[in-house]
Amino acid sequence: MTLHDSPSLPNRAEAPVDVRSWRRRELIEGGFPAPLADVVVADPRFDLHALLQLVDRGCSPELAVRILAPMPREVAP
């Protein structure tokens, strides 16, 4: 067994595709419509935990995304 698929360690600025799929699946299971889940997973700055907590408290997914949308001027890590 080898540790890495690639010779170097992962660049954390880019979430691997499988993590994006995982995040999408969790959002859909949390009640997010697929198109909205796609919007969220396209931006790794979204905090899924906070989004799903808002939805748990009765907030609609659309409003949760508006509330927690990353600031436009923020630079992605």
Place this chain on the structure above:
Amino acid sequence: MTTVNPTTPEVVPPPSDDSWLTDLADHGPDGQEALRRLHELLLRATRHQVWRLRDLLPGAGAGDLEDLAQQAAGDAMVAVLRQLGTFEGRSRFTTWAYKFGVLHAGVAVRRQAWRHREVSLPDTLVVVDGAPGPEEHSEAAQLARALQAAIASELTPHQRRVVLALLVEQVPIDVLADRLGSTRNALYKTLHDARRRLRSALSESGHLEPRPNRSTP
């Protein structure tokens, strides 16, 4: 036994905490030197911790472990410099900083160990042995069933999935926080709230002794 004369010219006293703080804030050569020394210290911490946790990475070679240690030392360096203002002098500066190295190395190793593993967020607690057991186990079986019911009824859906992932599936909290794009503190808070709800439900159903409310003013 030999003793070292503190006035011996070869003996260089370690920098004091004050000089660490002053030098790290310096933009000149003293600052560069302090940064180099800090990185050296953090690298010692991360190498030590990565080596200690190497069993979590069975396929990792020496080069991989060194990469992880270097990466963690870099992360720890950023964290130390960001939190420099919070250093209160309750321990030596080097002790305080060393802990950042240990923490970041642990996070890096666990993240790497879980990188290609499925992180399961189950929705239901499955009690493996739900059948009535011998007399001496019946109380434990009842408690398990009560806990299963409380998890299903007392927790919100996301709370339930986080609790089961962390407590049953044993997903490391920093791995889950990373996947969710959240923080460990946010997950700790969720865990704390969920535990309080579960404890309250189990107390009400007579399965746990009610705990005195320590937060009563």
